[in-house]
Amino acid sequence: MTKNLLSSYHFEVPEELIAQDPETKRDESKLLERKASQEIIHQKFYNLVDALPEDSLLILNETKVFSCRLLTKTKTGGKLEVFLLEDPISKKSSILKALIKPFKKIKTSEVLTFSDNVEACILEIKKEQNTQVAFLQFNLPPEKLFDWISKTGSIPLPPYIKRSDRRRQEQDLLRYQTVYAE
8 A cells, every 4th residue: 555645745836836816717727737757747727637647536625714714822922823623603612623833832721812802711632643633612602703703813825825915815715715615
C-alpha cells in the first residue's frame, strides 16, 4: 500500500503565480497538472476532464465554508486565532470544536472573551489525528451564536492569499465556496 504523506503535497510556487483574487469565471481558474513524466503543465480548470486519466475517481468537496475564523486575546494580551471546525446550527449546540493558534497559550477551563461580550470556556483539549483540538462552550444559544459568528468571524482564506479586507467578506464567502457545498 502506498503511503500518502502530507509533505508529498508541498511544492514551491512563485508568488507571482499565486492568484490573490478569484477569477470572475470559476472555470477560468488556474490548473496545475503534473504528468506521470513529472512534467508540469499550466492550464485552466475547464481542461480538467482532458487532464484526468481514464478510469479516474473524482472526489467533490461538499464542505460549506462559513465565517469560522475568530480573533481574540489571552488574559495577558497575546493574540489568539480560533478556527471553528463546526457551525452551531448544523450541530444544534453551543459546544464547538476548534483549532486555536498558538495552542500552547491555552488551558482547560480558561475563558476566551470576544466582541459583544461573547465568551467561550475551554471545556477540553485533546489530540485528534495528530492535531490538538479544543472544545469550546459559548455563552450563546446555537441560533444567536451562528448569527454572531457570521457577523464577527472572517472567511478562512488559504495562507497563501495575503489580504484581509473585511469589505470583501461577502464576495469571498461566495467565491471561495464550492458549488457543491451543502
